Amino acid sequence: MAIPYSKPSIEGNESAYLLEALADAHLSGDGRFTKACNAFLEKKAAAQKALLVHSCTAGLELSALLLDIAPGDEIIMPSYTFVSTANAFVLRGGVPVFVDSRPDTMNMDEHLVEQAITPRTRAIAPVHYAGVACEMDTILSLAKANNLAVVEDAAQGLGATYKGRALGTLGEFGALSFHASKNIISGEGGALFINDQAYAERAEIVREKGTNRSRFLRGEVDKYTWVDVGSSYLPSEIVAALLLAQLERADDINARRVAIWERYHAALAPFAEAGGVRLPFVPTECQHNGHIYFMIFDDLSLKAKVQKALSNSGISAPAHYVPLHSSPGGRRFGRVAGPMTVTDEAGEGLLRLPTYAHMTSEEQDRVIEVMLSISG
Numbered sequence: 001m002a003i004p005y006s007k008p009s010i011e012g013n014e015s016a017y018l019l020e021a022l023a024d025a026h027l028s029g030d031g032r033f034t035k036a037c038n039a040f041l042e043k044k045a046a047a048q049k050a051l052l053v054h055s056c057t058a059g060l061e062l063s064a065l066l067l068d069i070a071p072g073d074e075i076i077m078p079s080y081t082f083v084s085t086a087n088a089f090v091l092r093g094g095v096p097v098f099v100d101s102r103p104d105t106m107n108m109d110e111h112l113v114e115q116a117i118t119p120r121t122r123a124i125a126p127v128h129y130a131g132v133a134c135e136m137d138t139i140l141s142l143a144k145a146n147n148l149a150v151v152e153d154a155a156q157g158l159g160a161t162y163k164g165r166a167l168g169t170l171g172e173f174g175a176l177s178f179h180a181s182k183n184i185i186s187g188e189g190g191a192l193f194i195n196d197q198a199y200a201e202r203a204e205i206v207r208e209k210g211t212n213r214s215r216f217l218r219g220e221v222d223k224y225t226w227v228d229v230g231s232s233y234l235p236s237e238i239v240a241a242l243l244l245a246q247l248e249r250a251d252d253i254n255a256r257r258v259a260i261w262e263r264y265h266a267a268l269a270p271f272a273e274a275g276g277v278r279l280p281f282v283p284t285e286c287q288h289n290g291h292i293y294f295m296i297f298d299d300l301s302l303k304a305k306v307q308k309a310l311s312n313s314g315i316s317a318p319a320h321y322v323p324l325h326s327s328p329g330g331r332r333f334g335r336v337a338g339p340m341t342v343t344d345e346a347g348e349g350l351l352r353l354p355t356y357a358h359m360t361s362e363e364q365d366r367v368i369e370v371m372l373s374i375s376g
């Protein structure tokens, strides 16, 4: 049997809630399932305000709108990330300024942020790769000293913490993803944490097509109207119903994934000691959520052997990002601040191993066995 890279875990109230949502008259957004998801996220993350959106991409776009990002404004971010981190700002005319990553976590190297700041810099967009937090104390204090906003791309971060605080709640904004490839899923889906009260009311408006419909629904105004720029960022109640069932099992799903991550880490130590590859690192102040188990090969012929052996055994072990600075879009819309050595190496040498909450120990044994059968 083939072993896929990932597979959603659907075994709780998903079907029941979907049927309930279908039976309700209210199928558009901001009904009881959306409200329950917002409340769940606020409680779980100890966040001031969470709003469901239709994707993490939407959450990042909403952040760029709320910050009034204008043409020429610069946003400092890693190059080793998904396109949405950059595109959300590029849509407003912003310029992504890429900095290199740390070789141990593949997160933006916090020591390279300061040299990337210019008079045009408006924001920093750290990405918590694999659900392992960036070095946020350094990033937040640089942001404060230079009057910059922090927009966390916490797409992979639900349930993970930095010094005990939930990812996505540390900057002004934090965007989560519930895309089918993440730990907790609703097919497509996302949420935005709004951590600065000053943006709370406007966030509701921009998310609701630039209208004060949210106030109307709370009975605070007697009709609603166009008051600001905006777009349509709400998921339907169908999506929220599926998400609520997933959120109820978030701790269990994440714990299972962390156990799988730890088992890989222990079993593969001898493989890494033989050289040519390094395994991931989790700083002590970070609790991760088992989103990705990755390895970075500096010996590319060893990587080719591993890929071939895994694929011959029906095991999917994909690479990850094409670094944004070397992609056609990144070259056109962004620029680099300094050398991108670590990012380029990961672009060539990073592989991810299958991880999903219901991976059996027999399945994981097979992956580990194939890995250990390979020698450099």
Ligand SMILES: *Cc1c(COP(=O)(O)O)cnc(C)c1O
Residues within 6 Å of the ligand: 054, 055, 056, 057, 058, 081, 082, 084, 085, 127, 153, 155, 156, 176, 177, 178, 179, 188, 189, 190
């Ligand atoms: C998945 C992901 C996104 C995009 O999430 P969507 O919900 O599909 O918009 C953005 N950034 C990172 C780092 C991701 O992993």
